[in-house]
Amino acid sequence: MTAYPDRFYRLTIEKYSGGKWKTYKTGSFGLDSKGKSETWITGYYKAGLRFRVRAEYGVSTYSDKVNAKTYGAWSYYTYAK
Numbered sequence: 861m862t863a864y865p866d867r868f869y870r871l872t873i874e875k876y877s878g879g880k881w882k883t884y885k886t887g888s889f890g891l892d893s894k895g896k897s898e899t900w901i902t903g904y905y906k907a908g909l910r911f912r913v914r915a916e917y918g919v920s921t922y923s924d925k926v927n928a929k930t931y932g933a934w935s936y937y938t939y940a941k
Contacts, residue, residue: 867891869917871899876910884911909939 868888875884891897901913918929 867895869897869915871913871915873901874912876912881912905939907939907941911937911939913937 868890870886870888872883873885874881876882887899889897889899912934914934915932916930
């Protein structure tokens, strides 16, 4: 993302349960001076549990007014052990 002062994005994590994707956790994170960020998701979960994650920009009150709303593609994860 293009660098801009005080820029934030929201990370959304959904868990697959009961045949549906349900919001599991969300959080707002800042970007560095180069417009980059790194987030680690840790924990212990049962094998076979499925999650999906995506970044969203411009969808919260913390967003700047420089760019339009942007939604990243979903990334899918299945715990093996």
